[in-house]
Amino acid sequence: MLKTITPDTVKTSKYNKYSLPLAVAILFIFHAVGFWGLLFSGNQEYFQNLTPMNLLLTNALLFAFHKSWNRVFILFAILVFAVGFFSEVLGVHTGLLFGNYTYGQALGAKLWDVPLLIGLNWLMLVYTTGHISNYTKWHWLAKAILGTLLMLLLDFFIEPVAMQYDFWSWSGDQVPLSNYAGWFAVAFILQVYFQKANFEKQNQLAAFVYLVQLLFFVSLFFLL
Template sequence: MELSNVSAPAASSTRLRLAQGLIVLFHITGFLGLAFSQDKAFYLKYTPLTLLLSAGLLAAFQLERGLLFWLFVMQAFLLGMVAEVVGTNTGLLFGHYTYGATLGPQYMGAPWLIGLNWVITTYLAGILAAYLPLPWWGRVLVGAALMVGFDLCVEPVAGRYDFWHWTGHIIPLRNFRDWALLALVMQLLFVRTPFLKRNPLVPLVYLVQLLFFFGLTLLNG
């Protein structure tokens, strides 16, 4: 019994370190390739794999993956996809933009993976905010701010790497306004869905992704 009690935490710690290593490895490889390789297309084609890997590992380390957790995932995915379809086809949300080929297959102009990206971004920011000793509305505000902060790091290089392209190559201020509004809705959904908000992998994933895009922005001036 004592051996079992000791080995279980050790095995859990080993799995966490392995997952953290994979996250860091994929992002460092991608960063070096996009920043310095002459064949950036080779590294860009692995963007969907990196996104799916991150999502899978985050799900694996989510404590208690019950029905309510998957309900949140489904609702956030659908809400994100609807917003992106409306945005790409009407310009009523975010502004006028089109998606490139990097994020893979699309539905009505919006990649399926962008819906997953909304889930991941909402989840990462929500988990980080959940660690703070704040009332629920405070966590909603902090989570939304973390989401907008992430978008601020991605936007400057999105067009360069064929994620999405703005009409006239100018990022409109309304993009950040609408991002903030949708982020508030997403965080409200996250906070009000009663599942355990704990995941030991989240801090590293958020930090690595933030540094990844911030570093690319600095290098591309």
């Protein structure tokens, strides 16, 4: 059956080709402003308090490019959010999984001493690194390991930045090895879920979100 091409279809296609470059530009500009604000504005606390808005904007852009909001994907999103959030609740209150740490005020409203946005951050990281690992032709298990390692790479650069800007703090101001072991365990389980869940995984913005985040935190890491 032939698809009818109308002027509206042509116009929509024309605008669609600009949507990805525009989204990437917005991501880059917003993170660049945050980078400048934290390091050079002289009003560090103001820009720290913008962190929740930055995270929400990043996720809004990311999931605007998700193509199929079926029940499988919605369940995936809810479960990854919940597992990430409750892993942090367990970690904060018991020291299990990650070590002894507490959250500051920069990430916004908390439930059980854990910022609600942490669950969203876990979802964003699992989703973006899972997409990047899918660029390979590897076995699904190898992809899950790659996605996990990409999450650990980003966390390595986030940790000292997080302590500097009141995201969270570690007992003794030292990041324990248990943090990375716990991250690997939780992230790997969620990466396996990503690989096995039957939803469309062709988000064009996913890799850019991860790379902008990596650039942001690597830059802060070396300039602290």
